[in-house]
Amino acid sequence: MPAIKKRRVQEENLVATPAKPSEPLDNSDQSPEPEQEDQSQAEKRPKSFSELGVIESLCDACTELGYKAPTPIQEQCIPVALQGRDLIGLAETGSGKTAAFVLPILQNLMENPQSLHSLILAPTRELAQQIAQAVEALGSLISVRCTLLIGGVDMISQSVALGKKPHVVVATPGRLLDHLENTRGFSLRQLKYLVLDEADRLLDLDFGPILDKLLKILPKRTTYLFSATMSSKVESLQRASLSNPVRVSVSDKGQTASTLLQSYLFLPHKYKDIYLIHLLNDRAGQTAIIFTRTVNETQRVSILLRNLGFSAIPIHGQLSQSARLASLNKFRSKSRNLLIATDVAARGLDIPSVDLVINYDLPQDSKTYIHRVGRTARAGRSGHAFSFVTQYDVEVWLRIEEALNKKLDEEKISKEEAMVFAERVSEAQRAAALEMRDFNEKKGSALRKKGGKRGRDNMDEDEG
Known part of the structure; x- marks a missing residue:
């Protein structure tokens, strides 16, 4: 925020311009049921x-x-x-x-x-x-x-x-x-x-x-x-x-922004990494949040992408607080253009100018889906959300479409085009598997030191 000349709050003599007077509301009814705000009156x-x-x-x-x-x-x-x-x-x-x-x-x-x-x-x-x-x-x-x-x-x-x-x-x-x-x-x-x-x-x-x-x-x-x-x-x-x-x-249940384009890719589960690399290559330079279901998968996909030369960084509940804030700040400042996340980043965070949301793993319910895709197309901007639907996800995807009350378009990617990346992805997967072994060993050691107990101090970590 630009430097602004500050006027200090003097708690003993602070004076403010009074708010404009409003029509008093009737307080006589002490029923616990809240009043419903009449939106039709606000024509202007x-x-x-x-x-x-x-x-x-x-x-x-x-x-x-x-x-x-x-x-x-x-x-x-x-x-x-x-x-x-x-x-x-x-x-x-x-x-x-x-x-x-x-x-x-x-x-x-x-x-x-x-x-x-x-x-x-x-x-x-x-x-x-x-x-x-x-x-x-x-x-x-x-x-x-x-x-x-x-x-x-x-x-x-x-x-x-x-x-x-x-x-x-x-x-x-x-x-x-x-x-x-x-x-x-x-x-x-x-x-x-x-x-x-x-x-x-x-x-x-x-x-x-x-x-x-x-x-x-x-x-x-x-x-x-x-x-x-x-x-x-x-x-x-x-x-x-x-x-x-x-x-x-002002909440429209089950609604997404009108400026948001939504589509899905139907693909074999074993080729998810390959199709992800094809999609990111196609949209090189754009900022994206890639949502996964577990901490383990968030870490693995982040390592995989970095091994393939992508500027990716993870965020999930098992990172330290300083590491999580560092990830967010690097993504906000665009020093990293791919944020790999659990649902810790699905709601509440205001991250402007996200071009893409990719549901690498589908969420289990429509509410989480709406929160995830709401990370893009914010404040009137346009954005695109892609969802990976494998042979194991069809039922979940149909439930999401039913809740949205519309059928979404399928994004067609030919298998031949995608498989061009198969060899490079396979090498990166092997390297990522070795790094993940070290990550899981460190995580297990940390959990043993904590005694596996989750106290107040880390209740706010949102495991995702």
Whole structure:
């Protein structure tokens, strides 16, 4: 972000331009069922954040970040949030929901400055880091202090950061509870805002018991819950943690971006590597995320591609935190143009300008498929998603097509053209097999040292 002259938050005399007044919403009905936002009333879409009631300094930060106009989730959530209501936002990743909850929080912070004002919980380390970066960028003009609490990082340095009394804490649940139990002087008794981002994923990762403990500790506060889906677990969490919320939904179930081209390749299982090399050769120079089902296969395909001269890098839950962040940063900066990933990269991460998504291994359900292919064709850009369908995947693929409610086009590659690469691929496979033997030996040794136990510190690793 360009250097901006900062105006420091002075907690004793910070003054903000008040938000535009809104029509009060009736709070008399205390039923736990959330109200449904009436989208038909919004005939004219706001062209700027100031029209939503966002104050000038935050609008300037949006402009600096290149936010030209509010997205649908932002235009519906921000006015409600500025009225102080609890909020449920249902939207897919890539919809701009981070700014939808960060902007109202920062605006309230300017009007009511205090330390430890807001807590944002996310299921994975990468998503938490991304949210923290958004908080710092949007709050740059008012020097908002934000602390990130995630596993895989030294707790002492995090404790020091907490001692400096940040305004906003972004955390994964396990590491946050560790600090609440062990860091002297750290308390959230004065907390004003709680955000549960990717709530469906938080519960999928078995954070339920930790969330229950946290909700008992936290005081009465304004709560925002954001989720891609409203599952029964999320419904239960909503009833336990929100008071008379407004529900906003801009999620089209089972839909993918209109600018996304989707096709599949029907091929023999034993030739998957060969067809992958043909496809990547055909589209040399383009950026791609290649999704596999397991950590082992992610590592193997990454090694295979590097042996064949491709600029590939892996990301999965068994890499160290520093290695995972390094992979993401190299891919974002385009020093590597191929990211080989488990579903740790399928949702929540904002990686711009991805040309291709390749489902080397098919996901087991349509929801994961939609999240995977949503890594490309973002923010109005075009993109292409290819899925490898072998003789063993036909049933799964038919289920995905049924959920999408359409038949996708088949990408035809002649076997003769693909088999030109057979000899080179075979040599690279043998070399990759030797490297994988070393990788698995190291992994087994590390697991034995840990005793095979998964504690709070690595619950946020999303094994993929």
